[in-house]
Amino acid sequence: MTIERVFVAGAGLMGHGIAQVHAVIGKHVIVYEPDLARAQAGVTRIAGNLDRAVAKGRLVAADRDATLGRLSATADPADVATADLVIEAVFEDAGVKTALWRDLDRLAKPGAIFASNTSSISIDLLAAAVGEARRQAFVGMHFFSPVPVMPLVELVRGTATSDTTVAAIREVAAELGMTVIASADRPGFIVNRVLMPLLAEAMRALEEGVGTAEDIDAGARLGLRHPMGPLELADFIGLDVCVGILRVLYDGLGQEHFRPPAILERLVAEGHLGQKSGRGFHVYPR
Numbered sequence: 329m330t331i332e333r334v335f336v337a338g339a340g341l342m343g344h345g346i347a348q349v350h351a352v353i354g355k356h357v358i359v360y361e362p363d364l365a366r367a368q369a370g371v372t373r374i375a376g377n378l379d380r381a382v383a384k385g386r387l388v389a390a391d392r393d394a395t396l397g398r399l400s401a402t403a404d405p406a407d408v409a410t411a412d413l414v415i416e417a418v419f420e421d422a423g424v425k426t427a428l429w430r431d432l433d434r435l436a437k438p439g440a441i442f443a444s445n446t447s448s449i450s451i452d453l454l455a456a457a458v459g460e461a462r463r464q465a466f467v468g469m470h471f472f473s474p475v476p477v478m479p480l481v482e483l484v485r486g487t488a489t490s491d492t493t494v495a496a497i498r499e500v501a502a503e504l505g506m507t508v509i510a511s512a513d514r515p516g517f518i519v520n521r522v523l524m525p526l527l528a529e530a531m532r533a534l535e536e537g538v539g540t541a542e543d544i545d546a547g548a549r550l551g552l553r554h555p556m557g558p559l560e561l562a563d564f565i566g567l568d569v570c571v572g573i574l575r576v577l578y579d580g581l582g583q584e585h586f587r588p589p590a591i592l593e594r595l596v597a598e599g600h601l602g603q604k605s606g607r608g609f610h611v612y613p614r
């Protein structure tokens with residue numbers, strides 16, 4: 329199937345980036361938030377990103393204008409009616425996501441594909457929110473932050489996901505210039521399952537006084553050639569996001585290395601969420 333119209337639910341860190349990359353490749357994109365001002369803020373954020381690309385000579389002004397012309401903001405979920413592909417990037421909360429998918433299932437056209445950008449919630453659990461007929465079109469489409477820079481889509485196939493749906497997502501990802509990796513619907517999928525124990529172990533090392541946050545990060549950067557240290561990466565992802573993913577991994581798989589470290593739980597309880605709150609394992613701006 330040809331995907332021309334995309335409806336992106338959620339205009340936060342991930343949603344605005346997902347909307348941007350689809351508009352850049354010529355799709356017509358509607359950005360939805362229940363509060364119109366937030367949807368519009370998402371489009372304004374995209375305009376800022378494109379302006380910076382023009383200033384750096386990476387994009388011509390005419391292409392920026394054409395991309396912005398393909399983007400619109402809405403607070404009306406009924407605008408999903410024209411979409412061929414619906415991508416959900418709302419809060420990582422199963423209740424919020426299932427309530428939204430239930431509504432969108434009523435309002436979207438029968439052939440539309442439903443893709444969730446969830447980092448850790450089971451695709452089968454989310455697909456249970458939509459009617460039987462739609463489940464074959466339900467899939468995980470997990471992007472990475474920042475979306476315009478990270479060329480990867482983790483495709484998560486649920487029990488009911490059809491080959492046609494998988495092929496359509498692969499085709500869109502190819503148009504986006506992104507590589508697809510296919511993951512089973514298991515806790516944390518592939519990337520977070522591999523990443524989170526490393527971040528958690530760095531936190532436990534800090535907790536035990538093995539080294540300072542600076543030295544633990546420098547160890548990974550200079551000794552392992554990681555582009556960022558594990559503690560600064562956790563701060564970048566968001567400590568609330570990290571604790572949420574670790575809980576899903578620990579609850580689902582039970583191994584000790586997935587248990588959220590006490591220091592992480594404490595920082596989140598104190599409101600220190602990393603870069604976005606100005607403090608996590610480090611203080612920002614650094």
Ligand SMILES: NC(=O)c1ccc[n+]([C@@H]2O[C@H](COP(=O)([O-])OP(=O)(O)OC[C@H]3O[C@@H](n4cnc5c(N)ncnc54)[C@H](O)[C@@H]3O)[C@@H](O)[C@H]2O)c1
Pocket residue numbers: 337338339340341342343360361362366416417418419420421424428445446447448470471472473565566569
């Ligand atoms: N942060 C990351 O690095 C990252 C990476 C990959 C995937 N994800 C996943 O992407 C999703 C969004 O994460 P984020 O980091 O962009 O969060 P965010 O908090 O920046 O954005 C979430 C947005 O969803 C909106 N929202 C909440 N309920 C809504 C609803 N019912 N309808 C429409 N919009 C609604 C909020 O107003 C907010 O703007 C989560 O599922 C998260 O796990 C995050």
